[in-house]
Amino acid sequence: MSELDVAALGLRAVNERLQSVGPESNERVFLLRNPMGQHALACGLDAEIEVTIDGHAGYYCGGMNSRAAITVRGHCGVGVAENMMSGCVRVTGNASQSAGASGQGGLLVIAGDASARCGISMKGIDIVVGGSVGHMSAFMAQAGRLVVCGDAGDNLGDSIYEARLYVRGKVASLGADCVEKPMRPEHLAELDALLRTAGVGADAADFRRYGSARQLYHFHIDHAGEY
Amino acid sequence: MSVDQRALRPSASFPPEVIREIQRAADEGIYDIRGFGAKRRLPHFDDLVFLGASMSRYPLEGYRERCDTDVTLGSRFAKEPLRLKIPITIAGMSFGALGANAKEALGRAATAMGTSTTTGDGGMTEEERRASQLLVYQVLPSRYGLSPRDLRRADALEIVVGQGAKPGGGGMLLGQKITDRVAAMRTLPAGIDQRSACRHPDWTGPDDLAIKIVELREITGWKKPIYVKIGAARPYYDTALAVKAGADVVVLDGMQGGTGATQDVFIEHVGIPTLAALRLAVEALQELGMHRKVQLVISGGIRNGADVAKALAMGADAVSIGTAALVALNCNKPVHEDDYERLGTKPGFCQHCHTGRCPVGIATQDAELEARLEPEAAARRVRNYLTTLVLEAQTLARANGKSHLLNLEPEDLAALTVEAAAMAGVPLAGTGWIPGRA
Numbered sequence: 001m002s003e004l005d006v007a008a009l010g011l012r013a014v015n016e017r018l019q020s021v022g023p024e025s026n027e028r029v030f031l032l033r034n035p036m037g038q039h040a041l042a043c044g045l046d047a048e049i050e051v052t053i054d055g056h057a058g059y060y061c062g063g064m065n066s067r068a069a070i071t072v073r074g075h076c077g078v079g080v081a082e083n084m085m086s087g088c089v090r091v092t093g094n095a096s097q098s099a100g101a102s103g104q105g106g107l108l109v110i111a112g113d114a115s116a117r118c119g120i121s122m123k124g125i126d127i128v129v130g131g132s133v134g135h136m137s138a139f140m141a142q143a144g145r146l147v148v149c150g151d152a153g154d155n156l157g158d159s160i161y162e163a164r165l166y167v168r169g170k171v172a173s174l175g176a177d178c179v180e181k182p183m184r185p186e187h188l189a190e191l192d193a194l195l196r197t198a199g200v201g202a203d204a205a206d207f208r209r210y211g212s213a214r215q216l217y218h219f220h221i222d223h224a225g226e227y
Numbered sequence: 228m229s230v231d232q233r234a235l236r237p238s239a240s241f242p243p244e245v246i247r248e249i250q251r252a253a254d255e256g257i258y259d260i261r262g263f264g265a266k267r268r269l270p271h272f273d274d275l276v277f278l279g280a281s282m283s284r285y286p287l288e289g290y291r292e293r294c295d296t297d298v299t300l301g302s303r304f305a306k307e308p309l310r311l312k313i314p315i316t317i318a319g320m321s322f323g324a325l326g327a328n329a330k331e332a333l334g335r336a337a338t339a340m341g342t343s344t345t346t347g348d349g350g351m352t353e354e355e356r357r358a359s360q361l362l363v364y365q366v367l368p369s370r371y372g373l374s375p376r377d378l379r380r381a382d383a384l385e386i387v388v389g390q391g392a393k394p395g396g397g398g399m400l401l402g403q404k405i406t407d408r409v410a411a412m413r414t415l416p417a418g419i420d421q422r423s424a425c426r427h428p429d430w431t432g433p434d435d436l437a438i439k440i441v442e443l444r445e446i447t448g449w450k451k452p453i454y455v456k457i458g459a460a461r462p463y464y465d466t467a468l469a470v471k472a473g474a475d476v477v478v479l480d481g482m483q484g485g486t487g488a489t490q491d492v493f494i495e496h497v498g499i500p501t502l503a504a505l506r507l508a509v510e511a512l513q514e515l516g517m518h519r520k521v522q523l524v525i526s527g528g529i530r531n532g533a534d535v536a537k538a539l540a541m542g543a544d545a546v547s548i549g550t551a552a553l554v555a556l557n558c559n560k561p562v563h564e565d566d567y568e569r570l571g572t573k574p575g576f577c578q579h580c581h582t583g584r585c586p587v588g589i590a591t592q593d594a595e596l597e598a599r600l601e602p603e604a605a606a607r608r609v610r611n612y613l614t615t616l617v618l619e620a621q622t623l624a625r626a627n628g629k630s631h632l633l634n635l636e637p638e639d640l641a642a643l644t645v646e647a648a649a650m651a652g653v654p655l656a657g658t659g660w661i662p663g664r665a
């Protein structure tokens with residue numbers, strides 16, 4: 001394992017090192033010490049490496065990640081794993097707003113709570129939140145799955161497209177065009193698999209499923225008041 | 228009984244087009260969505276003139292004395308700024324709104340001229356990457372098709388905050404243009420009416436933007452210039468805030484800027500004219516001591532070499548063209564007139580990009596229509612047009628004694644109207660008066 005001291009090396013040097021790991025390199029496991037809430041930590045990675053951040057991270061931690069497995073031992077600022085392509089980002093604490101925003105693939109696991117707009121514009125990412133999510137989560141969510149083991153704030157799934165939402169607790173309110181849908185066996189199976197992969201000990205049978213009513217897919221005057 | 232024509236008094240408040248729009252609204256109960264840009268008359272570069280040479284300003288010989296045209300964009304922080312041979316770039320237009328042939332033709336023309344072209348909402352296509360030597364990659368609120376791979380194979384990044392045709396509005400692409408390919412690039416079901424977000428999903432305000440810029444620089448190794456594109460809403464403050472947030476280049480789009488599909492009420496009633504916006508942005512840069520250090524690219528109604536030269540004289544480092552480039556491609560050309568008629572319009576009046584039935588194969592995803600735009604010949608037309616713009620701008624610069632287009636300055640200009648004088652900050656012709664200044 002290679003240890004990198006963020007405070008001593010600075011953001012650029014740390015990211016450059018992580019971004020330049022080649023396929024033949026033996027260095028595959030990294031521990032980042034003293035992250036001090038720095039922004040843009042471990043962003044733009046594109047290698048099958050393991051990166052553990054020992055402390056809190058600022059905005060956009062693991063942003064646009066491809067293939068890497070990143071663990072944050074602490075809390076994360078805005079936009080953790082934003083636009084992730086593949087790989088995995090795990091946060092042991094809480095995450096701020098826009099967690100997993102516009103993510104296209106990979107898995108984001110937040111052990112604690114996530115704030116507003118979790119999974120906004122998600123495009124294929126899977127997000128599993130151990131706690132609750134704030135308002136406007138899964139806003140304009142296009143694809144992928146958002147799993148919330150706690151409660152969801154107001155306007156969950158507003159203007160949702162084809163993403164699938166699973167919530168175990170209470171939903172304060174559903175946003176425009178988002179409706180509860182039946183949990184069929186295939187949904188129980190996919191949720192169960194997702195919970196296992198995320199390492200969250202919850203029973204898929206306790207969740208409800210939400211998704212798009214597909215009523216706003218075409219502009220229609222009778223729906224003008226819905227938006 | 229014949230009507231006395233003199234008795235037919237037209238109403239200034241209710242001319243025929245207003246009557247028609249009220250009755251259309253009464254029939255349909257929804258706003259009008261259309262393409263193109265603002266159609267109303269606005270103070271513009273036409274309301275400025277160059278003074279030319281005089282006893283105290285020597286002209287340069289046309290064809291004999293050099294008048295250079297190159298410009299470097301993004302030299303503030305980026306390790307690899309863009310070096311353009313001409314100060315005219317192709318503005319961001321999406322694959323989706325435009326067909327692949329149009330995107331390819333624009334890329335080829337820009338490459339031949341040594342300048343850049345720009346992606347749009349919906350991501351980067353292989354055709355335009357291949358065709359464009361210098362490609363600016365837009366990062367938009369929708370984030371459709373955004374990938375780190377494309378960030379890295381772009382030559383510059385453009386964070387889009389707003390667009391001149393609709394500052395504060397998100398994108399629209401109506402279902403008829405969402406083919407399987409467009410849908411796949413955007414991760415959306417084919418055929419739906421697609422609404423792009425108007426705010427970025429993971430940042431709001433200039434402080435967040437500064438952090439977003441750092442992230443994009445970290446992902447691209449601090450090599451790529453980062454542009455921030457703003458619509459002409461509050462350009463003085465937005466320019467200053469973009470500079471503060473760490474932009475290398477500010478792209479400012481005035482209200483005459485085009486669109487593929489937007490509500491008519493938005494196009495015609497939001498934002499300020501390019502002329503006024505440009506002056507405000509230049510003032511902001513000058514006050515910060517950043518004029519020419521953070522480059523300013525202006526767009527919105529640039530049509531000829533005079534517009535280019537006037538924009539540069541007012542302090543822009545480059546101009547960007549969108550609608551005019553489409554017109555060079557054949558937009559609104561009197562060919563296939565039956566197809567214009569089927570859309571309920573005529574060549575010269577077409578604004579039907581949103582329908583996907585573009586008669587000349589530009590703003591369409593329909594294979595049959597798109598075949599009307601042959602990329603090589605279309606690229607040649609855009610190239611000819613850009614060449615003409617450069618020659619015209621050089622002609623004016625030489626007449627003002629300038630050996631580089633960027634040496635043009637406000638004192639080479641006079642305004643023909645009080646409005647233009649006030650907006651552009653140059654004296655009303657025949658006076659030393661700039662309205663609003665002591």
Ligand code: SF4
Nearest residue numbers: 558559577579580585
């Ligand atoms: S000719 Fe084509 S590109 Fe031009 S306004 Fe009409 S639809 Fe749009």
